[in-house]
Amino acid sequence: MLKLRRIKGVSPPHRKHTQNSPVEVLPVPKRVEIPMLMHSGKPAIPVVKPGEYVKVGQLIGELSGTISSPVHSSVSGTVKEVRTHDRVTGQKAESIIIESDGLQIHHEDLKPHPVSTLQEFLDAVRDSGAVGLGGAGFPAAPKLAIKNLDELDYILINGAECEPYVTSDTRTMVADTEHVVDGVRLLQQFMKPRKKIVICIEDNKPNAIEAMREGFKNDDYVEVRVLPTLYPQGERKVLVYNVTGRIVPEGARLADVGCLVSNCTTITVFSRYIKRGIPLISKVITVDGPIVRNPKNVLAPIGTPIWELFEFCGGFTAEPGRILAGGPMMGIALPDLEVPVIKTTNAILADVVENKNKIRETVCIKCGRCLNVCPMSLMPPNIETAYHLKDTDEMKKLKINMCVECGSCAYICPAKRPLVQAIQLSKQILWETKK
Ligand code: SF4
Ligand code: SF4
Structure with missing residues (x-):
C-alpha cells in the first residue's frame, strides 16, 4: 500500500514584522562584554590582559581544544577586566570587558586568507x-x-x-x-x-x-x-x-x-x-516582541549589552516581564538587560509578564494532537508518564533522546501539559543513569 509522507509540525503565527526592513547599524557601544564561551565545547582562553589596547578583529581568546572556537574583539579600545563568571551561561567561563574608544581601528591581521586545499x-x-x-x-x-x-x-x-x-x-x-x-x-x-x-x-x-x-x-x-x-x-x-x-x-x-x-x-x-579577513565580530539581530516600540533588524558588535539594542528600537511600550534570546518556541529567557550579544544571538524578544492564571494545566484528555504534530513521531504523553514513574526502561523504549525539544507538542496541547520540561528532565535522568 502506498504510504503517504506527511510533514509534521505546527503553525504558530509568523509575526515576521521585520522581514522587509533593511538592517540598521547600531552605534559603537561604550563597553562590550565578550564571553569566552559562546559555543558548545570548551571555552576559549583569554590572551589579553587588563590595560591592554586591542583593535577590531584582534584575537582575544584562543581555542582550547578540537571542540572550541577562537574569540575576537568587536571594538577597538582598552581591556578593563577579565571576569571569571559568564553571565550568559552562568558557568565559570571568562568574559573580557573592553571599553571602546569609538574609533573602530582594525587590526593589521585583517587581510584575506586565500585557501586552496x-x-x-x-x-x-x-x-x-x-x-x-x-x-x-x-x-x-x-x-x-x-x-x-x-x-x-x-x-x-x-x-x-x-x-x-x-x-x-x-x-x-x-x-x-x-x-x-x-x-x-x-x-x-x-x-x-x-x-x-x-x-x-x-x-x-x-x-x-x-x-x-x-x-x-x-x-x-x-x-x-x-x-x-x-x-x-x-x-x-x-x-x-x-x-x-x-x-x-x-x-x-x-x-x-x-x-x-x-x-x-x-x-x-x-x-x-x-x-x-574579517572574523565573527558582529551579528544581525532581530529586535522584536509585543512591547518593542520599533522592531528592527540591527547589526551589533558582539558583547553589546542588549539594552542598547532595545533602546535603539525605541524602547518598550510596557514594563518588560520576559526577555528571550531566540524565538518564542525555543528561545532562552534572559536574566536581565545587561546580558551581552553573543555569537549565537539571532533575536531578542521582549514581552510583558505572562498571566500565569491563563495557563491552567489540566489532565491529559488523550486527544492525540501532540502525537500528530511531533516531527520525530514520538509519544509525548507516554514520556511524561514515564518521567513521573521514573521508569528509565520505558524512557529508552520511547526514544526520548530523539526528541529535538522543539516544543510543538506543548504548543498544541489543549491541557497545557508541561511536556518539554518532562522530556528534558527525563533526558537528564537517563544521562545520570548512564554516568
Ligand atoms: S518537543 Fe520533542 S516530543 Fe515534543 S513535538 Fe518536539 S520532538 Fe516531539
Ligand atoms: S495534546 Fe495534551 S491532552 Fe492531547 S494527548 Fe497530548 S498531552 Fe494529552
Whole structure:
C-alpha cells in the first residue's frame, strides 16, 4: 500500500514584522562584554590582559581544544577586566570587558586568507570563529571535518528560519547574498557533495527566495528548495527528512545518512573571513516582541549589552516581564538587560509578564494532537508518564533522546501539559543513569 509522507509540525503565527526592513547599524557601544564561551565545547582562553589596547578583529581568546572556537574583539579600545563568571551561561567561563574608544581601528591581521586545499579551508573556518548560528553554536570547523566525506551526498543550507518573529537569516540572504553565494561555492569546492547543495527556505520568505534564485541562476548543482512554512522546519533532522527523505536514526549523525546541514548565516562568516579577513565580530539581530516600540533588524558588535539594542528600537511600550534570546518556541529567557550579544544571538524578544492564571494545566484528555504534530513521531504523553514513574526502561523504549525539544507538542496541547520540561528532565535522568 502506498504510504503517504506527511510533514509534521505546527503553525504558530509568523509575526515576521521585520522581514522587509533593511538592517540598521547600531552605534559603537561604550563597553562590550565578550564571553569566552559562546559555543558548545570548551571555552576559549583569554590572551589579553587588563590595560591592554586591542583593535577590531584582534584575537582575544584562543581555542582550547578540537571542540572550541577562537574569540575576537568587536571594538577597538582598552581591556578593563577579565571576569571569571559568564553571565550568559552562568558557568565559570571568562568574559573580557573592553571599553571602546569609538574609533573602530582594525587590526593589521585583517587581510584575506586565500585557501586552496581542504585543510586550509577547514583551518580558515576555525580561525574565522564560525560556530553554528542557527542552534547551539557547535564550532563549524569540526562539524565540517567529517570522516566519510566521500560518502557525503547533500549539503543543506538552512535558511528555513521557522521561529516566529526571527528574520535575521532572511535579511542575511537578502542583503548579504554575496557572502552566502561565496560560502556555498567554498563548500562546493572543498566538500564536493555527490548529489547537490540545497538552499532550504520556507515559502513565507519571498525576498530571500528571489535573492537566492538570482544568486544561483542557471546552476543545476545548487537548488533553491521552497518548503512549506511549518515549525520546526529548520530543525536539522527534520530538514534532512523533509528535503531528502532520509531518516537520521537514534544516536547517528547527519553524516551517517550522507547529509550535512549548515545555517545560511554561518557560511557567510567563513566566506567573509576568507575573502576579507574579517572574523565573527558582529551579528544581525532581530529586535522584536509585543512591547518593542520599533522592531528592527540591527547589526551589533558582539558583547553589546542588549539594552542598547532595545533602546535603539525605541524602547518598550510596557514594563518588560520576559526577555528571550531566540524565538518564542525555543528561545532562552534572559536574566536581565545587561546580558551581552553573543555569537549565537539571532533575536531578542521582549514581552510583558505572562498571566500565569491563563495557563491552567489540566489532565491529559488523550486527544492525540501532540502525537500528530511531533516531527520525530514520538509519544509525548507516554514520556511524561514515564518521567513521573521514573521508569528509565520505558524512557529508552520511547526514544526520548530523539526528541529535538522543539516544543510543538506543548504548543498544541489543549491541557497545557508541561511536556518539554518532562522530556528534558527525563533526558537528564537517563544521562545520570548512564554516568
Ligand atoms: S516530543 Fe520533542 S520532538 Fe516531539 S513535538 Fe515534543 S518537543 Fe518536539
Ligand atoms: S495534546 Fe495534551 S491532552 Fe492531547 S494527548 Fe497530548 S498531552 Fe494529552
